[in-house]
Amino acid sequence: MHANQAQLLTDKIEKIVPRSERMSLTRKIQRINQLKQERNAVILVHNYQMPKIFHTVSDIVGDSLALAREAEKVDADVIVMAGVHFMAETAKLLNPNKTVLIPDTEAGCSLAESITPQDVLTLRNKYPGVPVITYVNTSAAVKAVSDICCTSGNAKKVVEALGVPRVIMIPDEYLAQNIAQQTNVEILTWKGHCQVHELIAPEDVEQMRQDHPNAAILAHPECPPEVTAAADFSGSTAEMSDFMDQKRAQNVILLTECSMSDNLAINHPDINFIRLCNLCPHMQRITIDNILDALENNRYEVNVDPSIAEPARLSIKRMLEI
Ligand code: 13P
Ligand code: SF4
Numbered sequence: 001m002h003a004n005q006a007q008l009l010t011d012k013i014e015k016i017v018p019r020s021e022r023m024s025l026t027r028k029i030q031r032i033n034q035l036k037q038e039r040n041a042v043i044l045v046h047n048y049q050m051p052k053i054f055h056t057v058s059d060i061v062g063d064s065l066a067l068a069r070e071a072e073k074v075d076a077d078v079i080v081m082a083g084v085h086f087m088a089e090t091a092k093l094l095n096p097n098k099t100v101l102i103p104d105t106e107a108g109c110s111l112a113e114s115i116t117p118q119d120v121l122t123l124r125n126k127y128p129g130v131p132v133i134t135y136v137n138t139s140a141a142v143k144a145v146s147d148i149c150c151t152s153g154n155a156k157k158v159v160e161a162l163g164v165p166r167v168i169m170i171p172d173e174y175l176a177q178n179i180a181q182q183t184n185v186e187i188l189t190w191k192g193h194c195q196v197h198e199l200i201a202p203e204d205v206e207q208m209r210q211d212h213p214n215a216a217i218l219a220h221p222e223c224p225p226e227v228t229a230a231a232d233f234s235g236s237t238a239e240m241s242d243f244m245d246q247k248r249a250q251n252v253i254l255l256t257e258c259s260m261s262d263n264l265a266i267n268h269p270d271i272n273f274i275r276l277c278n279l280c281p282h283m284q285r286i287t288i289d290n291i292l293d294a295l296e297n298n299r300y301e302v303n304v305d306p307s308i309a310e311p312a313r314l315s316i317k318r319m320l321e322i
Contacts, residue, residue, distance in 0.1 A: 135171060136149050154236075155169070197278075241264060
């Protein structure tokens, strides 16, 4: 990439990143793009990454479902996941022969932390024959003892595709409760929560309505059901993005990680985003510097124990087939 192309990319984020920082950012972006070419690498970027990553070095951007789908198709030797660890593991499971890198191994997830494979086996013993649907926000070891995965973008479809009256959906209690309201299938769940979305309360929605009566309020399904009920729309980060593409409102409040609003605001200067500030500390661990370091020094490589890789992959593949 030429210097002026990198400059164009950093201009995209000029309202957010000060000019002094953009100069060094441009140099780093140039180096990252050079390394991408040398190593035949791609960078997959989740919607919650900061604009200075999302709008500059990404090859593919999207929600968890899109990143899983793209990871399956990607034609590269190296995949850098600008997201959290379970996303990198998913990419590795779908690309066992490629090098998958996560720029910071501490980029975890409170949902993935909330459940162990043993917890799933205990649930299976308690409810024999009831299929286990695991949210992708789990470890490969948990996926390996589950029947199928889902994301917030396809959870209802997955629940209904199984054709059974009762399912176990782990580990996000709120996602399960939100989906239960949209289907006749009985959903048993777990007590895991996203540490970002669980902090949003129905009183906050009420207050926002009073303060911004003309704004459409969109809530992620990881929010408590009282919050999604009080919002105007609930959907995954990709569904929120589609809502903006369809220009369904001029003023919006997104009840989700706030980098999402920052990223969309750049693509939709005609929409007024009323920003909240709920940052995911795990997503925020990824920076331009550690992406550069990942490509330069091949770190940190993500591998999955071969004893769990096959059944974990099967859970993801079953989801992708739906
Ligand atoms: P989606 O991007 O699938 O909506 O998920 C949100 C999330 O919290 C990912 O960690
Ligand atoms: Fe996990 Fe929530 Fe952060 Fe997503 S936003 S990675 S669900 S803690």
